[in-house]
Structures are given as C-alpha cells and as structure tokens.
Amino acid sequence: MVEFRVSFDRIILQPACPPSTPSGDSVPPPYVLLSAAVSIDGYLDTRPGEARLMLSNEEDFDRVDSVRASVDAILVGAGTLRADNPRLLVNSDTRRAARVAAGKPEYPLKVTITGTGDLDPGWKFWHHGGDKLVLAVGDAAAAKARANLGDLAFVQNIPAENTWPAALDVLGDVYAVERLMVEGCGTLHTQLLGSGLADELHLVIAPLLVGQPDAVRMLGPAVYPGGPASRLRLMEARQIGDVVLLRYAPKDTSTEPR
Numbered sequence: 001m002v003e004f005r006v007s008f009d010r011i012i013l014q015p016a017c018p019p020s021t022p023s024g025d026s027v028p029p030p031y032v033l034l035s036a037a038v039s040i041d042g043y044l045d046t047r048p049g050e051a052r053l054m055l056s057n058e059e060d061f062d063r064v065d066s067v068r069a070s071v072d073a074i075l076v077g078a079g080t081l082r083a084d085n086p087r088l089l090v091n092s093d094t095r096r097a098a099r100v101a102a103g104k105p106e107y108p109l110k111v112t113i114t115g116t117g118d119l120d121p122g123w124k125f126w127h128h129g130g131d132k133l134v135l136a137v138g139d140a141a142a143a144k145a146r147a148n149l150g151d152l153a154f155v156q157n158i159p160a161e162n163t164w165p166a167a168l169d170v171l172g173d174v175y176a177v178e179r180l181m182v183e184g185c186g187t188l189h190t191q192l193l194g195s196g197l198a199d200e201l202h203l204v205i206a207p208l209l210v211g212q213p214d215a216v217r218m219l220g221p222a223v224y225p226g227g228p229a230s231r232l233r234l235m236e237a238r239q240i241g242d243v244v245l246l247r248y249a250p251k252d253t254s255t256e257p258r
Contacts, residue, residue, distance in 0.1 A: 027172045027173045028172060029165075029168035029169060029171070029197075030073070030168055030171050030177045030178055031179045031180065031199045031200070032168070032182060032192060032197055032198050033071065033180065033182065033200045033201075034188075034189050034192060034193070034198050034201045035064065035067065035183050035184075035201075036183070036186075036189060036203055037055040037203075037204035037205075038203065038204070038206065038218045039055065039210045040205060041209050041210055041211060042217055042219075043210040043212070043217055043218070044186055044216045044217065044218050045083075046210055046215050046216070047212045047214045047216075048214075048216070052083075053208070053210070055204070055206040055208065056206065057240070057241045057242060057243060058241075060204055060243055060245070062092075063240060063245070065091050065092055065095065066092075067181060068088075068089075068090045068181060069090045069092065069096070069098070069099060071179040071180060072108055072109060072178050072179050072180065073108050073133075073175070073180050074110055074180075074181045075112065075180060075181070075182045075183070076111075076125075076182070076185060076188075077112065077113060077184070077188050078114040078118070079187065080185045081119070081125050082120075085123055085124050085125070087125065087128040087129065088110050088129065089107060089129045090106075090108065090129075105130050106130060107129040107130035108181075109132075109175060110129055110133070111134075111135060112125070112132075112133075112134055113136075113137065114134060114135070114136055114137065114145060115137045115138070115141055116141055117140065117142065117144025117145035118144065119149060120148070121148055121149055121152055126149065126152040127152075131154070132153035132154070133154045133155075133175065134149065134153050134154065134155045134156065135156050135167050135170070136155055136156065136157055136158060137159075137160055137163055138158075138159075138160045142155050142157040156170055158170065164192060164195050165195075165197070168180070168197065186216060186218045186219055189219060190219050190220045193222070193224060194222030194223060194225075196225040196250075196251065198250045198251075199249070199251060200247065200248070200249060201232070201246075201247070201248040201250055202245060202246075203247075203248065204240070204243050204244065204245050204246075205244045205246065206243050207242050207243070230253040230254075231255065231256070231257065231258070232248040232249060232250050233249040233252040234246065234248055234258075235247040235248060235249055
C-alpha cells in the first residue's frame, strides 16, 4: 500500500466517529466485499430519470441486512446518494442489539466518497443511523464538503493519486475498519475490481431483462486483473426466492475451469 500522511478535517461540533490514533504498526487494509443486484442482462437500474427498478426481494433484502450487520463500514458513492437517497441502515433490531452486545457500535460506519464535495445536507444518509464519514478526493472537494455538511459528518481528505489504496489505508489505519461493504454504484465496483482490491463479490441475479442501451450497467470498461480469460473462483451459488446469489473471490483466479 502507498504511504502518505493522514490529515483530518474534523467538522463535528460534538464528538462522533472519533478516528483512532495510528500506532505506527502496519495495519492491513480492510477486507473489501462488493454487493450488487443486477438484471439478467447486467443492469443495476433502468435509464436515468425513470422509477427505480426493484431487482431484489424481501428475503434477499434481509440477507443484505445481515451482511451489513457483519461489517465495520458500508461505502456508497456520492452518485448513489444523489440517485437513490438511501438511509443505509441495519434494519433488524436483533442484529443491532447483537452488535452492541459484541462491543461494536449499533450501526456500521457509513462512508461515501466524492471527487467534488457536492453533497446535499438534506439527504437521508446524514440523518439516520450512526457515524458518517466523507472521503473527499483532493483539497477542493474536502473544502466544499465541509462547507456543505457542517457538523453532519467527518470529512477526510484523500489524495488524488492512488486514491483507492489511500482510502483503504485510511479506513484501516485511522478508523479501524476490518471489513468494508461496498454497495450499489457500478463506478466503484468497476474501479475496485479493476484495481484488484476487491476480496469478495456478492452478485444477485434478478429475473428481469432491461434491454435499454442507456440504462445503468453494473460494470464499465476497465483493464481487469488477468484479462478476459481470468476466471474468478465461485464460492457459493444460492437460490433466494426468485433471485440467485453468486459469491465470487475476485483475487482467486484461474485460466482453467474448476
């Protein structure tokens, strides 16, 4: 991982989500778990401006809730916040109570990443659940995020070079995140898979066909590790009602069928 000096943009009037002090010891980056639901033809949603496409079902929503409860932080892109205005919570009272009993915060740390700082303080993301963290890429984005959000979140400046290794180092070293769940945004999934930084992929296939060339795809063009012939290891395939969950290990690849 790259080395860089961490600087804090602390904008909380009352302490929340206090970052830990780096000990000087090497801390491994978080285990990165990507989560997405797509149509059979690989779309996350219909074309921009249309009503949100419901890909999953109640049973799978509950599975996602259990995964959220198991991690230290949940990350979504600022584009997902703009498009969907999610709260991003652990909804089960039982699961939240189990987290507290285990000495963890009731909710995982909620994280978003932005290259502009153009974040609306009215979004539900800031007003529900536990602590919030903004990873702002560059000084200008950090300054704008601070101005927009006031005391709603911590803002952490991330360098524009080697952004993802730097972001993961900060989450591990400073915020003690061991397991990170990344939801929703195709851009983030593309970047993390393309950079070889994703440890696990949860891909739910819904029985829908979108067929719109301008709809939102899960993955975009990238130079993926190993190239087109690289086969990810399948960890699990499970039917959940009318959808199918596929769990892959992106770092465990082969050029031969297994």
